[in-house]
Every structure is written in structure tokens, then in C-alpha cells.
Amino acid sequence: MSSEPLPGLYIHIPFCSRKCSYCDFYSVEDTSLIQSYLKALELEARLQKRYWQCTFDSLYLGGGSPSLLPPDKLEELRQILLPYKLASKSEVTVEANPEDVTLEKVDSWVRFGINRVSLGVQSFSQRGLAQGLGRTHSVSQTKGAIGLILKAGLSLSIDLIFGWSGQTPKDWEEDLLCATRCQASHISAYTLTPGPGTKLFLGLEEGFLNPLPEEETIAQLFLMTGEILSAEGFNRYEVSNFAKRGHECRHNLKYWKRVPYLGLGPAAHSFxxxxxxANLSDLTAWSLALDSGRTHRGFIEDITPDQAKLELLLLSLRLSEGLPANKVRDQDKLSELIAGGYLFRDGTRIIPSEKGFLAADYLARELA
Ligand code: SF4
Structure with missing residues (x-):
């Protein structure tokens, strides 16, 4: 019997009620296009099914804001995906914004088979949400959403962002502690990184927005994250992701371990x-291509065996399980990085330290 990990299925739902100033994920604000999106998605699902006859063990509804889908549209999505085989006990995640979470939506998620919610909390500080991040939801909406998710028995993952203008270490400590107190089994903690071309990026470039914290402050917040969350029983299993034992995100681990995945929807990536x-990041062009029986790719890349080895090395350096030391070509450089405290040996494996996680990009450059 094969012990190969099963592939993951990702659906990009490209609708947001309002574009956040720092976000460069592909989404549109016109929700009147949901019906035509679902029609095109059905065509793409049928087309891709010919090549993906396998069983999947994770399904991830990402975006955009999948939580914007009303129950009847979510049911249509479920019907579209019926030809795809999901293993029993699959991980089925929906990304949700607190302001979208209602009892009716949560009930529709349970009917769909969703068992995990990745909630875009971002901050438990009203100042952080409104001024630091320009988000429209309130802390009380977040608390209401968490209550509904937990009451339905769904596994809760919380997304937080640090490094917003005016954020103090005390603010960040409070955000982390709030997250640990609300029965989340998984926490993602990302540095605010304004994508090129976003409103925040341009505002900072042109100097009409308050600057973000200096690099040293970001490093301090990053290291605090590990200290506080590990004291609360969370393991940093990837640079920005923490979980209680057994609650690591199965779907996202496929990206970091080079397990195949199929992405459907505009801007969705596959491997x-x-x-x-990747599909083109353009809802109209993606739909039109499917209407004429083809897919519209933004890019296609053939990975050579050498590239594959390098990718695996670089991705493994982002994971707490690290990699076998003998996979590193430059053993002198490896010894240097171990002596510098970036990596440590655990039997035959090398594992990134907290300092190594902080310098993940540096490690990748040094060992590439
Ligand atoms: S951060 Fe989330 S809610 Fe905001 S625009 Fe991006 S995908 Fe949409």
C-alpha cells in the first residue's frame, strides 16, 4: 500500500466586500458576479477532473472572502465539487472574516462538511483594527464570531497581523494572549507586509502614511510571538504558524512539503x-476561457529534478521538523550556521532555532 500523502484541493473565492489597504490577494468587490463565477467554476471543475482522479484529504476554501458566500451559493459550490473524492476525516477549511459570521452561515458550513475555520481576526485591539490595519470589523464582532464557531464544534484557527504603525510590544502581547484564551487550536501570526501596488505600499512610499515599525521592533515582536505562544502550548511548526499538537494545518503543510494540490478559481495555483x-488573476478572462472550453494560465513552470531538490531544502528550512543534515551540499556553511545559533542538530536532522526562523530568508540564501 502506498504511503504517499494525498493531494489537497483549493478553491479560490475571489470576492471581498472591500479591498484592504495592504492586501495583494486577487479579489473583486462586485458580488453580483458570484453566480457567473460559480458557473465558470463548474466548467473548470469538470475540465480538471479528467486529470485529477485521485482522492484528496484536504479542501481549503480561500480567497478573497469565502465567508461572503450566502448559504444557497455555498450549497451550489458543494454540488460542483461532488465529483471530487474526499477521504473520510479530510480537513475542510473555510477562511472567514468576523463580520460575515452569522448563525445561518455557520450552519451552512456544517452542512457543507467544513470542520475548520480560519478566522481573520488580525487584532483584538480596536485601535489596531481601525487605525493600524484599516479593517472594518469590530472586536465585539470577532468575539461573537468565535462564540458561534466554537458552539458549532468547529476547529478554530486565528489569523493575527503584527507590525502595524503605532503598535507597541504591549499591544502585541495582548493580541497573542487574547488568541490563546479563546480556545483556538491554531494561530497564524504574519508580519504586515504591504504588497507592491497596494494602497498601503503607495501611501508609505509617498510619505503620507505613518511609517511602519523599524526592523528591530519587528524582530522583537517576532521573537515575542514564539516565547508567548510556546508558553501557552503552541508549537511554531512553520515560520508564521503555530498549533497545539495535532492541529497543524494539513492543507498548508502540502505547500511546504511539495505535496501536489489542485487549485480552482481565478488566481488559484496548482502543483x-x-x-x-496558476490561473490568470482576472475573473472575466478566466470565465471567458472556460466558456470556450479551456483554462487561462497566468504561468506554467516545469520543475527540474535539481530545482525540486533545492525547493525541498528551502521549504524544509521553514518547518520545525527541519531536514536531514546530509541533504545540505555545503557542510562547512551548515556548521557555520549551527555555530551562529541559526540551526541545531537533532539526531541526523537539522532544525531551525527561533533565530533561524527569524532569518529564514537569510538561511535560504546561504544554503541554496
Ligand atoms: S485581506 Fe482578506 S478581506 Fe482584505 S482584501 Fe485581502 S482577502 Fe479580502
Missing amino acids: DGIKRY
């Missing part, structure tokens, strides 16, 4: 084990 490709 079949050899090729990596």
Missing part, C-alpha cells in the same frame, strides 16, 4: 508533482 501553474 501536480512536476509542474506548477
Whole structure:
């Protein structure tokens, strides 16, 4: 019997009620396009099914804001995905914004088979949400959403962002402690990184927005995250992701371990084990191509065996399980990085330290 991990299925739902100033994920604000999106998605699902006859063990509804889908549209999505085989006990995640979470939506998630919610809390500080991040939800909406998710028995993952203008270490400590107190089993903690071309990026470039904290402050907040969350029983299993034992995100681990995944929807990425490709980030062009029976790719990349080895090395350096030391070509450089406290040995493996996680990009450059 094969012990190969099963692939993951990702659905990009490209609708947001309002574009956040720092976000460069592909989404549109016109929710009147949901019906035509679902029609095109059905065509793409049928087209791709010919190549993906396998069983999946994770399904991830990401975006955009999948939580914007009303129950009847979510049911249509469920019907569209019926031809795809999901293993029993699959991980089925929906990304949700606190302001979208209602009892009716949560009930529709349970009917769909969703068992995990990745909630975009971002901050438990009203000042952080409104001024630091320009988000429209309130802390009380977040608390209401958490209550509904937990009452339905769904596993809760909380997304937080640090490094917003005016944020103090005390603010961040409070955010982390709030997250640990609300029965989350998984916490993602990302540094605020304004994507090029976003409103925040341009505002900072042109100097009409308050600057973000200096690099040293970001490093301090990053290291605090590990200290506080590990004291509360969370393991940093990836640079920005923490979980209670057994609650690591199965779907996202596939990206970091080079397990195949199929992405459907505009801007969705796929990896079949050899090729990596992405749909065009344009809802109209993606739909039109499917209407004429084809897919519209933004890019396709064939990965050579050498590239594959390098990718695995670089991705493993982002994970707490690290990699076998003998996979590193430059053993002198490896010894240097171990002596510098970036990595440590655990039997035959090398594992990033907290300092190593902080310098993940540096490690990748040094060992590439
Ligand atoms: S951060 Fe989330 S809610 Fe905001 S625009 Fe991006 S995908 Fe939409």
C-alpha cells in the first residue's frame, strides 16, 4: 500500500466586500458576479477532473472572502465539487472574516462538511483594527464570531497581523494572549507586509502614511510571538504558524512539503508533482476561457529534478521538523550556521532555532 500523502484541493473565492489597504490577494468587490463565477467554476471543475482522479484529504476554501458566500451559493459550490473524492476525516477549511459570521452561515458550513475555520481576526485591539490595519470589523464582532464557531464544534484557527504603525510590544502581547484564551487550536501570526501596488505600499512610499515599525521592533515582536505562544502550548511548526499538537494545518503543510494540490478559481495555483501553474488573476478572462472550453494560465513552470531538490531544502528550512543534515551540499556553511545559533542538530536532522526562523530568508540564501 502506498504511503504517499494525498493531494489537497483549493478553491479560490475571489470576492471581498472591500479591498484592504495592504492586501495583494486577487479579489473583486462586485458580488453580483458570484453566480457567473460559480458557473465558470463548474466548467473548470469538470475540465480538471479528467486529470485529477485521485482522492484528496484536504479542501481549503480561500480567497478573497469565502465567508461572503450566502448559504444557497455555498450549497451550489458543494454540488460542483461532488465529483471530487474526499477521504473520510479530510480537513475542510473555510477562511472567514468576523463580520460575515452569522448563525445561518455557520450552519451552512456544517452542512457543507467544513470542520475548520480560519478566522481573520488580525487584532483584538480596536485601535489596531481601525487605525493600524484599516479593517472594518469590530472586536465585539470577532468575539461573537468565535462564540458561534466554537458552539458549532468547529476547529478554530486565528489569523493575527503584527507590525502595524503605532503598535507597541504591549499591544502585541495582548493580541497573542487574547488568541490563546479563546480556545483556538491554531494561530497564524504574519508580519504586515504591504504588497507592491497596494494602497498601503503607495501611501508609505509617498510619505503620507505613518511609517511602519523599524526592523528591530519587528524582530522583537517576532521573537515575542514564539516565547508567548510556546508558553501557552503552541508549537511554531512553520515560520508564521503555530498549533497545539495535532492541529497543524494539513492543507498548508502540502505547500511546504511539495505535496501536489489542485487549485480552482481565478488566481488559484496548482502543483501536480512536476509542474506548477496558476490561473490568470482576472475573473472575466478566466470565465471567458472556460466558456470556450479551456483554462487561462497566468504561468506554467516545469520543475527540474535539481530545482525540486533545492525547493525541498528551502521549504524544509521553514518547518520545525527541519531536514536531514546530509541533504545540505555545503557542510562547512551548515556548521557555520549551527555555530551562529541559526540551526541545531537533532539526531541526523537539522532544525531551525527561533533565530533561524527569524532569518529564514537569510538561511535560504546561504544554503541554496
Ligand atoms: S485581506 Fe482578506 S478581506 Fe482584505 S482584501 Fe485581502 S482577502 Fe479580502
